[in-house]
Amino acid sequence: MMNSPAPRRKNILLLIPQLTYGGAERVFHDHGQQLARHHRVVECVFDSRTEVAFPTQNTLVALDVPAGAGIVGKLRSFVQRIRRVKALKREHQIDVCISHLEGADYLNLLSKGSEQVLLCVHNSKRHDPNIRGALGWLRRRVLMPWLYRAADYIVPVSRDLRQEMIDMFGLLPEKVVTVNNFFDVEGIRHRSQEALPPAEQALFSQHPILITAGRLAREKNQTALLDVLHLLRGQGQTAPKLVLLGDGPLRADLVQRCQELGLRSWQVWDGTPLTADYDVYFLGFQSNPFQYIARAAVSLLSSATEGFPMALCEAMACGVPVVSTDCPTGPREILAPQTPATSYARQQEWAEFGVLLPLLGAGPALAQSAPIWAETLTSLLADSAKRAYYATQAYSRVQDFAPAKIMRQWEALLNEQTT
Secondary structure: OOOOOOOOOOOEEEEEOOOOOOOHHHHHHHHHHHOOOOEEEEEEEEOOOEEEOOOOOOOEOOOOOOOOHHHHHHHHHHHHHHHHHHHHHHHOOOOOOEEEEEHHHHHHOOOOOEEEEEEEEEOOOOOOOOOHHHHHHHHHHHHHHHHHHHHOOOEEEOHHHHHHHHHHHOOHHHHOOOOOOOOOOHHHHHHHOOOOOOOHHHHHHHEEEEEEEEEOOOOOOOHHHEEEEEEHHHOOOOOOOEEOOOOOOHHHHHHHHHHOOOOEEEEEOOOOOOOOOEEEEEEEEEOOHHHHHHHEEEEEOOOOOOEEEEEEEHHHOOOOOOEEEEEEEEEEEHHOOOOOOOOOOOOOOOOOOOOOEEOOOHHHHHHHHHHHHHHHHHHHOOHHHHHHHHHHHHHHHHHOOOOOOOOOOHHHHHOOOOO
């Protein structure tokens, strides 16, 4: 039998607004490194002056078209960016252009020539709180439904996002293909074994740590976890500590909420020596979060909305039991893949690969859901056998998202041609 020929080496342009720290930006970087093993990859951001949190060995270029002022200025800038992307595609003889995030999608589509155009969709368009007002209506009802149909493929990172794209925008199902994010499971596991500084090691070894990792932002809803911890304290549980990894615009609000609830907080940016005398620990951005996550008792995801949550899978790769909101989209697909996408947890759901809980919300919704969270965490912290079981299950499940398997799906798309 003759062997099938190796896929042709392609010129690929990856397009994203910026490469500052973020989940989509990290996925973009990781895709670039993997694709470069078999193809020539050029990475493109909008502005060369923005921070690059994910350095690359690929060619990195920038559009460097300043954003205009006012409606006319912004429209002129938008047109110039389209022309610049079109010129880059010609200059580098691009065969495939893959865009990440909505702003890059528009430029990719409107500069389309003979090259294959793929859009990688990371977040819910239905539940995104930033898509609002008249402009949000225009984006949801006009721009995305009209423009996205011109793509060769739309590639959402979760099954629920796929269905959302089909339902909201009337896209042809065969042109919307789910490809999950991938994770360097072995690399994460290796980095998780690095030693902690002595003070942190003492804290993690002497107390059950509830940990959450991610940008401190409204959609991640870490504020609600403070209310859950406050409820645990009110029930006489003084041992568990809450550790937050990451930084972001919600930082000041979180610190203030700690004060309002009477929770003592330690903050890495204050320079105060770390001791076990606090309830909440803000450890900020850590270049290696895995060494902390691996030593926690339970990893928490409190998000109001996700795409395919990287923090959840990274905790699973660290071999830690996970407790997550059953938010749109991603957690149910990861933790309870055999259940319908339309299911949502109303009480605790001890799922196949982790625990799904109701959305935390705020106000009256939080008052209803926080006791369910507190009860579940109390049960899990008291049952070492159940934690060990879920740690094993989590590590088993995350193998499904290893790079080789996911990149085979991307390669299949790169070698398809739609009519």
